[in-house]
Amino acid sequence: MTSLEISFFVLALTCCALATTGYLLSLLVKKIVLAKGSTWILAGGALFLTFNLLLGAANSSGWVNFGSRHFLSIYAWTIAGIYLGLQFKTKTRLLGAFIAPIILLFLIAAAGQESDKNLVPPQWQGWLTTFHLVLAIAGEALFVLASAAGAMFMIQNNLLKNKKPGKMGRLLPSLSDLDWINHLGLLWGFPLLTLGMIGGAVYAAFVWGGFWPADPKVIWSFAIWMVYGFLLHQRLAIGWKGSRMAALSCLAFLLFLLSALVIRYCFSTVHNFI
């Protein structure tokens, strides 16, 4: 990794840490202006991370130097990108208080990785792997966003149901906006993850001669894919909305997090770079 790459990464990490602090402070002192400022700082961080990733891509040939650090960075970048994009449409600045810490965690985890260790074996590298990874990451990032919106919905819902909106209720985004983000996250996240998984399966069929490698990550991912699929189905076909959707999204996210951690530390898997 070149020193310029490192500088951009450090800048991105600093911006993200500042934005996280700003968002949390904004919750604490109940001033929306802090969250607005933090959104701009987060945008700056995303920009620095973009430079870092572009430089990384330019300096390596294909997948040769791509390791855990890059994957975690791409995760962080995708979540930040989607969240910031949504800010053009809705006034949900404070949702950043839930999103920014997640991005920060991804970046800290990325910083802790051996930077140039290549974890995708050369014989696997190819456009289908890229397709599989990019779509799976984008799909999961959208689920993260849907769940964060769901969590915030539950808080706001609780305040409004208890007839005590108070300062906090005034600060948090409206229920409709949060529900809309949850809807959007599921609506786009699910097809992207589906395509990503199909890409992975097709690739597996070519390389290993079977669609279904008995890999713990694959099995868990499939389970989670089913959970999110169920949620999307209930939302679109049955018309579940609002608090029930919010609660289930949070639950699904916890499951997702748990699976990621368990697989990372307890199993050996071909997906050991995430």
Next chain:
Amino acid sequence: MIVLVGLNHKTAPLAVRERLFAGCQGEVNLLAELLVIDGVREILHLSTCNRVELVASVDETSAAVEAIKSFLAKYGSLSNDEAASCLYGYRDDEAIKHLFRVTSSLDSLVMGEAQILGQVKDAYRQALALNATGIALNRLMHRAFRTAKRVRTETGIAANPVSVSFAAVELAKKIFGTLFGKKILIIGAGEMAELTCTHLIGNGAEDIIVANRSLAQAELLAEKYHGRAIGLPALDEALCDADIVISSTGAPSYIVTQDMVRHCLRKRKNRLLFLVDIAVPRDIDPAADSIENVYLYNIDNLQDIVDENVKNRRREALKAEEIIKEEVAQYANWLKELKAVPTIVSLRGKAEGIVSAELEKARNWMGNLENTDREKVEALVNSIVNKILHAPVAVMKEESVEFNSKDIVAAARQLFRLDD
């Protein structure tokens, strides 16, 4: 000296306020007549439904306050007792503070309301048009507007609604984000329901359905809001359609039951529903609140929010008082400095006169100099004079802020022979 004389909702009953209001409104040349009073230099007349006040810049006598008081008593046909109990008169810092508190809406009936600032601005505009204000009041009013702006932006005094109807609108925004395109269903009719409906429309809500036991009455109200009227039997269907329901009928039992809400929610695919029940006895079964995605607020819930907001405003008012204290001190200092201003002006005038006379005398020999050299000599002379004057001017300003500057001003006039 700044003085403020008048009465407000705290000191005078409505009947007295009305009389004075009408008396002052009826008089076209009110300000001109006030300016005739001995010692009154500048004057401004503020008149709203809650107060009638005169702000004046007067000579340093106590007679002016009494003169203005009796002027008001005459116009309001106030008896001696009424005048004594209702009229107040403030001087100096107290008067400035009172004006700043009024402009910042700390003295209003509903603390933090926004109208008063506009009313004070209108009063100032009127006085300006009649040339009734001068340097002291102009500055005072600009300071008052500045203070009001600071209070509004730096404290939360105007942040949260303190009326039930606005509280309902705020809640609707917290549920739906924007109210554009939202449908409102009004059940029954009542002043509060109509007021809430008007506020909702003001915030973008569009489609209005009016339900009433008597269809004719429903139609009457629907016409007003360009909505449609229905009878109570069609309520089920309307519930499925509406986003916000405001109910205020005089019915003795529940008009909207839990089952009706549950049923309609299924039909509307769980879209969020905001129910506002401002009727006593209640119109909507409180059990409906336990249904997911339904937010039911009754009059007590709304009143609790309003009470909480009023409490917050009182807390914020303490911060506002600090701001006002600062601003009053700044203006009072400026006003004190103003006392030394005529002397400073004549001192500078005298010095400038001497400089130009001396330069005129030297014109002959200076004619031999190059243009640039001549300019340099002139600049040098001006600079020396300014440096010499700097200390006495600064001391006069300081003295006038910290002490009464009379002695030092008199000394300066004598030392520099300014009165010759």
